[in-house]
Every structure is written in C-alpha cells, then in structure tokens.
Amino acid sequence: MLRVENLRKVYQEGTKRAFEAVADLSFTVEQRELVCIVGPSGAGKTTLLKMIAGLLTPSSGTVHLDGEVVTGPPEKMALVFQDYSRSLYPWMTVEQNVAFPLKHRKLGKGEATGLIRDTLQSVGLAGAGAKYPWQLSGGMQQRVAIARALAYQPEILLMDEPFASVDAQTRADLEDLVLQLRARYGVTVVFVTHDIDESVYLSDRVIVLTPSPTRVQEIVDIPLPRPRDQVDTKELPEFAQLRGYVWRSIKRPELTDAPV
C-alpha cells in the first residue's frame, strides 16, 4: 500500500550549512499492517513522516501510496502528532474539532453527525462532545485527535510519537485503543516512536532506523499473537527476546551495521 523508495532529505540544500537528515530509506507497508518506526531522537523520524504525508518534498526518492506518487497531502491519509495541545483548536468544542477536516468531504449532514458520534464513542469520549480541549486531560485530548483522524476515514494513519507526553497508565490505555481501532476500522498504521517496548507491543513489524543521516538499520518481524494484552503479551518470553533484539539493534548499531 505504501512504498518508500530511496528517500533522502537534505535540509538547506545548496548552502554551506546543508544537513543530510535522511540518507537513503526504502521500505514498504502492506494494507492493514501496523508498522512501527523506531530510532533515536534526531534520527529523522518526523522528517520521514512529513515526506510520507506530502508535507515536505524529498531531496530525492519517492513515496508511493496505492501505486500513486505522493506530491502533496493524500486524500486517504490522516496524521496524529505528539503535541496534542497544539493540534486541537482551543476555540472549538471537541465535536467541532472532530468535524473540522470533514468539511473537505462531501458528506450529508446526517452522515457527518453520525461519523462524529461514532468515532467519539469509539475512543471513549461519547459524553465530551460539547467540551473544549482545555477542559480535558492530556490523554483525553489525544483521544480527540485520534477521533478526528478516524472520522476522516483514512486508509492510512500516520502517528508521530503520539503518546510521548502522557503518563504511563494513559499511554498503555491509548496503545490498546490504537490496537482496537485498527481491528475495528481496518486502517493501515505507521507509528513512529522512540519507545522500544511500545514498538514491539504494537507492531506487525518494527523498522529500526540508524542515527542521522538515516538509513534502515534493520526490519524486525513481530510474530506475537493477537489480540495483545499489556500484561500477558509482555510476560511472553518471545516479547522479552524481541525487545532485547530491537534494543541492541538501536543501541549498538556498529554490531549489526553492514558497511556499504
């Protein structure tokens, strides 16, 4: 469904201070797959997502979505960012926030209202439609951002460290919410995180990035059974093994790095 080919990004091209953030990235994501992208801070993860989302032009290489080259924000894609406090409009209610991107869709009024109600319910915020974002906790605000992305009915959902600024319990709940929503809506998910446990817990595959200038260090299959559970899954010896494997791949890249 998504094909990233030899993607490269140099910031400030043509000047002396040019910086090669992304060197050469290639990978694919299948329909309905949940792929996590992990790499250290500054590894170019956000740069990569912005190029996939058509918000940033690659210096070279291409992104294909459903066989078409991405040159601007694709219709069938939605994004959830880390910083929920900046991603919601503070002067709009929760319902209005979720409704906002739907204005670009030609939906009947009843259809839009139904979608908003369903998605708010599916993220556990059925009663919060009339509230303002600042009346909600961080975790609830991030649920609103997820509801807004889902109401848009994307085929593919990009998430950039979406749970990095919520507490551990909320984070676990939101991780499970993503798994449930993927099962329910069948959406393809590309999830960026620097948290190795999170990547193994959520993924079908983990794509490990090198530090900048970024390449793919390794792609790790995660054949853990589904549905997953925060306690049972994490107690499996296979979970510990995979977690250790990804951890070592990130922390000691020199051990697995194949020089070109």
Ligand code: ADP
């Ligand atoms: P990550 O999301 O993995 O933390 P980023 O994609 O945000 O990494 O950044 C990768 C590298 O590119 C960093 O070194 C960052 O400083 C640099 N960078 C990001 N955005 C810009 C920009 N607009 N101009 C110049 N350098 C940038």
Ligand code: MG
């Ligand atoms: Mg980032």
